Amino acid sequence: xxxxxxxxxRLSGFRNYLSAALDPDARHVVLTxxxxxxxxxxxxxxxxxxxxxxxxxxxxxxxxxxxxxxxxGVAATIETPFGPVDIGTGASGEGxxxxxxxxxxxxxxxEDLSDHIRVLWLTPSMDGLFTGPASERRRFLDRxxxxxxxxxxxxxxxxEKAMRxxxxxxxxxxxxxxxxxxxxxxxxxxxAIHFARTDSLxxxxxxxxxxxxxxxxxxxxxxxxxxxxxxIPETASGLEARLAQVWRENRNLDRAAGRxxxxxxxxxxxxxxAPKAMPASVCxxxxxxxxxxxxxxxxxxxxxxMTGIAPILLLDEIAAHLDPTRRRALFDxxxxxxxxxxxTGTDAVLFADLGPRxxxxxxxxxxxxxxx
Numbered sequence: 001x002x003x004x005x006x007x008x009x010r011l012s013g014f015r016n017y018l019s020a021a022l023d024p025d026a027r028h029v030v031l032t033x034x035x036x037x038x039x040x041x042x043x044x045x046x047x048x049x050x051x052x053x054x055x056x057x058x059x060x061x062x063x064x065x066x067x068x069x070x071x072x073g074v075a076a077t078i079e080t081p082f083g084p085v086d087i088g089t090g091a092s093g094e095g096x097x098x099x100x101x102x103x104x105x106x107x108x109x110x111e112d113l114s115d116h117i118r119v120l121w122l123t124p125s126m127d128g129l130f131t132g133p134a135s136e137r138r139r140f141l142d143r144x145x146x147x148x149x150x151x152x153x154x155x156x157x158x159x160e161k162a163m164r165x166x167x168x169x170x171x172x173x174x175x176x177x178x179x180x181x182x183x184x185x186x187x188x189x190x191x192a193i194h195f196a197r198t199d200s201l202x203x204x205x206x207x208x209x210x211x212x213x214x215x216x217x218x219x220x221x222x223x224x225x226x227x228x229x230x231x232i233p234e235t236a237s238g239l240e241a242r243l244a245q246v247w248r249e250n251r252n253l254d255r256a257a258g259r260x261x262x263x264x265x266x267x268x269x270x271x272x273x274a275p276k277a278m279p280a281s282v283c284x285x286x287x288x289x290x291x292x293x294x295x296x297x298x299x300x301x302x303x304x305x306m307t308g309i310a311p312i313l314l315l316d317e318i319a320a321h322l323d324p325t326r327r328r329a330l331f332d333x334x335x336x337x338x339x340x341x342x343x344t345g346t347d348a349v350l351f352a353d354l355g356p357r358x359x360x361x362x363x364x365x366x367x368x369x370x371x372x
Contacts, residue, residue, distance in 0.1 A: 004117065004310055005340035006046065007084065008077035013065045015041035015072075016366040024359055026079065028334065028341045032348045032371065033363035039344040042363065043121070043314040045074040046342060048089055050119040051110045051146060052153050055314065057139075060091045060098045069093075078117050085116045114150035118303050121314035122296050130280035130288050134268040141224070141269045145200045147303050147311060152196045156264075159189040163260050166247070170255040183247045186263070187240040193264045194227055195236065203306065208298045214336070216329025217294030218287070220280070221272040228262060271295070289321060293330060300337050313341040319350035328353050 003026055011020040016038045022029075031039045040055075047054040048063075064072040073090030088101045089110075100107040107113065120143075129136055146153040166182045205222050212219040226232070228246060233239040246262050247254075254260050271280040273291055280291055296313070304310040313334070319327050331354050334341045345351060348360060348371065360371035 010075040013068045013072040028358040030351045030360045031344045037363045038366045039363045055121045111150040118311035123316040137269040149196045162186045187243040190264045191236045191239040215333045219274040223270045225268045310338040315343045
């Protein structure tokens with residue numbers, strides 16, 4: 001599959017960058033520098049070229065350079081099989097919405113970015129994914145789903161807004177007709193969310209079973225906890241009706257609890273270390289890291305196969321806790337993806353096995369320059 005890569009990246013007023021300019025080729029990119037230099041800020045900027053709130057999930061009005069005018073922007077040129085595409089995003093001041101431009105024109109929706117670029121990432125904050133709260137695993141799952149179904153993140157956001165409105169109506173003992181209308185809307189969104197999740201996991205597991213052996217990382221068994229008690233209807237209309245009924249019947253319970261007790265916002269992603277038949281949550285730290293890397297690698301393959309767009313990978317401090325054998329396995333697996341990968345680290349020696357497969361940049365106090 002033809003590779004997609006960033007050939008131009010420009011930052012203005014973003015995080016600790018007054019301005020920055022990189023013009024990489026199609027090879028992998030390695031960013032090295034001391035902690036706090038701005039390496040993660042730079043790959044966060046790339047993550048904002050896809051739908052969503054980026055790898056830190058920071059509010060858009062907090063991304064501007066401290067002491068600046070409140071404006072920030074990220075612009076890039078993507079090399080595609082159909083020619084270069086210019087994309088950009090940014091915001092101007094507190095409370096300002098995010099803007100997206102594609103080839104110089106305002107995009108109709110942020111999801112339009114997915115026609116040109118898909119982005120996946122792995123950061124140190126995700127190291128505790130399997131032992132942390134269910135909300136983090138659910139967010140991780142939804143990010144994976146969004147790279148396959150770009151409208152998924154919007155459905156999740158709309159569901160959460162509607163659910164908060166339902167909770168307020170329950171608290172205020174408002175007209176039941178209002179509740180019915182909101183619950184109907186929630187049911188439509190929840191059904192779409194559920195089927196997008198299960199469809200994505202089904203394809204991911206099938207590819208995991210088929211091809212994980214050549215990544216050098218362990219296979220995982222994936223599942224989500226039940227959405228509802230009993231059998232789940234197989235059609236969208238059937239699930240919508242069932243959910244609306246459950247919420248209607250549980251109004252008193254939910255009013256007392258102060259929250260909606262059933263729905264897609266309550267499910268958990270379950271991951272098992274397949275070779276050991278052991279829940280990921282009780283595996284060693286090293287095994288959890290290997291499982292997570294293997295999962296992201298297989299998902300990247302799935303995105304490329306299902307969408308025709310090999311995703312750009314952002315791997316923050318990826319090599320620091322891998323032994324030399326696992327590092328070599330990772331670098332070899334990246335070559336098979338047909339993806340440009342951006343990696344960060346404090347020590348360039350950790351990336352020596354990449355050899356000429358990567359280009360190296362040094363990051364220092366918000367400045368980026370070619371290494372050496």
